[in-house]
Amino acid sequence: MKHCLLICIVVMSSLVTGCTGYPRYLNFPFDGGGRGLNSRASDLEPQVTSTYIVFISDRNGSQDVYLFDAQQRQLISLPGLNALDEIASHPSISEDGRYVVFGGSRQGKSNIYVYDRQTEQKRNLTADLQAEVRNPIINADGTQIAFEIAQDGQWDIMIYDLSGNPLKLQ
Structure with a gap:
């Protein structure tokens, strides 16, 4: 391994x-x-x-x-990123290295987090979702984050902008 x-x-x-x-x-x-x-x-x-x-x-x-x-x-060094009570998975990084996204599980709840290396801040993008989420990936320019979400008994793909707003695909 x-x-x-x-x-x-x-x-x-x-x-x-x-x-x-x-x-x-x-x-x-x-x-x-x-x-x-x-x-x-x-x-x-x-x-x-x-x-x-x-x-x-x-x-x-x-x-x-x-x-x-x-x-x-x-x-x-990634100050403020990792937490003792959180299990991290599936990291992804923007091409310039500024943004890191990853799945995190805390007390049985899964979320998608984005970490800004410039500001050293971590934000929970999916705190308001009442569903399981996994496998995030960020695009090269760091403006969109795609991840899987389990709703209605199936896994679907959601795409958010960097601010945490869902994007509607045409």
Whole structure:
């Protein structure tokens, strides 16, 4: 399981490096202290942009969101993002790295959160929904967030703008 993230990175490395036509192995050194990308922890659900890799890890004993800068080769601090009483899942990041979205479960209730790295603020986008939500993804420019919602006995797709307003598709 600990090598799952490394394998995914090898497969998706052309996205990170800008190469086309073939995968390229990215050699991130192992860090037993959990301060780098490769660690002994379970690192799950990686999503990549040209610069960033966002993923879920249990490095600190809870399932939290982590952000790695592939160019600087270091983890980025995300103050105010992770909570002790919350289980994070399915992170996604805008291309410029400003916005991180993820699913979070707290006391049996699922929600979709957006974190603004510039303001270091986390907002619950789905607090008013009386339904289960999961699998969020943010578009490249960080203006729209799509996620699954369970209503009326089935899973549907909702799309919100960054302010948390549902968008109507034509």
